[in-house]
Amino acid sequence: MSYQSQPKASHFVNGAYLEDSAGAPIEVIYPATGKAIARLHAATPAVIEAALSAAETAQKQWAAMSGTERGRILRRAADIMRARNRELSQLETMDTGKPLQETLVADATSGADALEYFGGLAATLTGEHIPLGQDWAYTIREPLGVCVGIGAWNYPTQIACWKGAPALACGNAMIFKPSETTPLSALKVAEILVEAGLPAGLYNVVQGLGDVGAALVGDARVAKVSLTGSVPTGRKVYAAAAEGIRHVTMELGGKSPMVIFEDADIEDAVGGAILGNFYSSGQVCSNGTRVFVQRPILEKFLERLTARLASAVIGDPMDEATNFGPLVSQRQIEIVQGFIEKGKAEGARLVTGGKRIDREGYYLGPTVFADVTDDMTIAREEIFGPVLSVLTFDSEEEVLERANATPYGLAAGVFTRDLTRAHRVAAAFEAGTCYINTYNLAPVEMPFGGSKLSGVGRENSKAAIEHYSQLKSVYVAMGPVDAPF
């Protein structure tokens, strides 16, 4: 299969594509067919070294430029991404299998938003003046240095930009390692940044599995690591970063609750549950996979949910009418099928789906379980696929206790028409990102991230600046030194 804008080599280092065929092969599979569309090579130690030394050298000059100059380049890159949105979206669809209907509005566009937003902020980054009587102090906001970004496979372009844009805006260099499952799109981000005027060495992409990520995280030249991935990987990367007391951002997994009260607008609640469970075939970290429905509206909710799911258009992801595509890989479909079998074995009621769809590629129908109880595996563990669990509740107090009874804390949602209850419940949720009467929106202006096992730090918004810069304090004495002897 041929497609536009295929990257020219495996890596992008020091402003140009770079190949080293000595690296272990990485087969890129199109999830809609299961067939290979590209073959890349994992980074060898020589490639990793080239990226680190290019980043270290380039960062110093970049940090010396004005914020306005840095921001202009990022905003230009945003414009190029928007102009090429269709071509980039097609590549993202090949990489991930997500329907073009989605990638056209949620991937390169989201990446462009981050480049534009942080490009705009770059010139506003300052320290402050602190009066101390006759003395005074000031702070200087400094970049951290060389940052490493490590991505998951569900939103490759978005993750590459959500990490790259704030890092570059603050004057850092970035080495990004995409997921080995979806290695293509980040290369295009690097290419576009250079086309927009980014000096060589500031945004490098190296391919590989966990060992390449680990080699980067453990290097003494690296000041910060931002990971998007699972909790087990987060533990390893956080621990390795701790060896060098490096800064970290951890965007990890979740098992988020969505609470639907009986007074909710039922169509909005069903819409929220669909968005929060079946967009990207359910492969979204913040999905509200535990849907708590208040008892009086349970049957109505299930009836409307199944009716609306029946109209999902499952098919060729390149067809813009398709709104539900395949899972990312054979491995992922097997993991999800394993959870579905556990759900059935532990007594949950399969309302719809649960089966692989009879066509090539990794298609699994949208799946809904009802009668799910808190102790079942499907209610406790992250599935990362199109599996929605419906649980029933009676009171607000009860549902809050159950919603929060998880080691994760990424997101949470509430559907109700009662204004005070909505805010009371949002305040009580133990989660980093909460929604009232909607679900899973992640505009760049709003902080995004998790609490508890779901992560540390925040992406997007002004909050991300804190995670890609540090403050230097300078005390200025205006009088004689008052020493004790």
Ligand code: NAD
């Ligand atoms: P994963 O944890 O298997 O891999 C994530 C990345 O880490 C990959 O690039 C992988 O190569 C790399 N890696 C693995 N071991 C490493 C090591 N020891 N050192 C350095 N890097 C290493 O995750 P995945 O399967 O690619 O993605 C799915 C997971 O990501 C889910 O748990 C999902 O919830 C999470 N996720 C979180 C967010 C968020 O923003 N919170 C967003 C998307 C996905």
